[in-house]
């Protein structure tokens with residue numbers, strides 16, 4: 001749910017008189033490759049006479065029917081929420097809770113075609129939830145609260161606690177054991193593992209994250225080696241997939257005992273790429289093209305997965321000398337303007353890229369545009385981009401000083417000037433109006449992208465597989 005939704009629910013459910021309260025909400029479905037998320041869409045508070053508060057709060061059948069019918073018309077599901085004012089942490093279902101939710105589960109499923117979701121808000125503002133399937137509550141793994149901060153309530157029974165390692169003691173001392181356990185359980189995806197993404201992945205792994213995903217549809221070429229720190233000449237000779245190099249470097253840097261890295265050799269603009277991305281809690285956008293950025297921008301709002309974006313543009317004089325470099329970093333999340341509203345995405349470029357014209361030399365020349373691929377970049381400046389994105393990450397999950405992520409930041413190298421860009425959301429921003437819409441999000445996906453097809457490796461798939469296996473064995477033997 002968004003922080004805004006949480007605030008509205010907390011105002012209703014956590015009463016000043018200390019009694020329990022109850023209400024309904026609707027949800028949208030967000031379908032990933034391995035995970036299905038129920039996204040709270042809107043709070044539907046009870047009208048006069050639709051609920052009574054007397055120790056154990058109850059609602060009337062007509063209230064349930066009213067909101068269920070409304071949800072069904074929009075293709076949404078129903079959520080029944082109540083509070084445990086004296087509760088702390090993940091709440092178990094009491095006998096009375098069980099009966100109350102079960103009594104509405106079948107009816108709700110019939111009307112909306114979607115299972116009832118039951119949720120409990122504890123007095124310490126932590127959430128717990130279950131999904132009713134065949135009159136039985138099935139536990140969920142976590143409840144996420146998304147705004148300028150990301151706050152996750154974990155179900156320890158389904159996402160086990162990971163004890164911190166000695167190698168992480170300095171990290172733990174920066175934000176405490178409890179926060180460390182919350183952060184390291186998050187699943188984080190890095191989209192684009194070139195210069196910046198490759199650095200981000202390794203630092204996340206060293207921080208102690210247990211599960212990381214890397215996504216890139218590209219392979220390594222000699223021209224990448226001046227920016228991809230850790231990629232070798234051998235990787236280029238074998239034309240390795242960037243995700244395999246990123247996974248190898250992440251495993252080497254990882255401090256978590258059972259570290260898991262998922263390699264997604266797909267384009268984020270395809271159905272497979274998007275479905276894989278929907279399995280994660282936070283996404284780093286380390287892409288350098290407008291269309292992938294636009295796809296990620298929609299997920300940040302429709303599916304409530306914060307997207308931490310960064311990039312650098314280097315300007316040169318006509319004689320080739322450096323004029324300046326501009327670095328930007330920004331978190332797209334409800335409560336902050338999206339990447340299109342801040343000008344980080346030019347939607348006309350997105351349309352060009354979707355039409356296959358962004359890299360068409362004839363078109364670019366006629367339209368007097370500068371090409372997107374092959375822009376200048378310098379390894380020495382990439383670290384500041386990943387550093388700035390990682391600062392957004394730490395702010396998002398550790399909330400230093402109680403603060404959440406800032407508006408977009410922009411640093412100009414020539415003058416060494418850092419600005420907090422004063423952007424506001426545009427009135428009719430199509431991305432932000434789709435907040436909490438889940439699978440009803442704006443669709444920017446294509447099944448086949450001819451100019452992004454895998455060019456293949458100079459060696460056979462079998463030999464490359466064997467080479468990767470040898471690398472894994474050597475890594476294990478040398479314990480690197």
Ligand SMILES: [Zn+2]
Pocket residue numbers: 082083084094097120
């Ligand atoms: Zn209860």
Ligand SMILES: [Zn+2]
Pocket residue numbers: 337338339340341425426429430431432
């Ligand atoms: Zn916007």
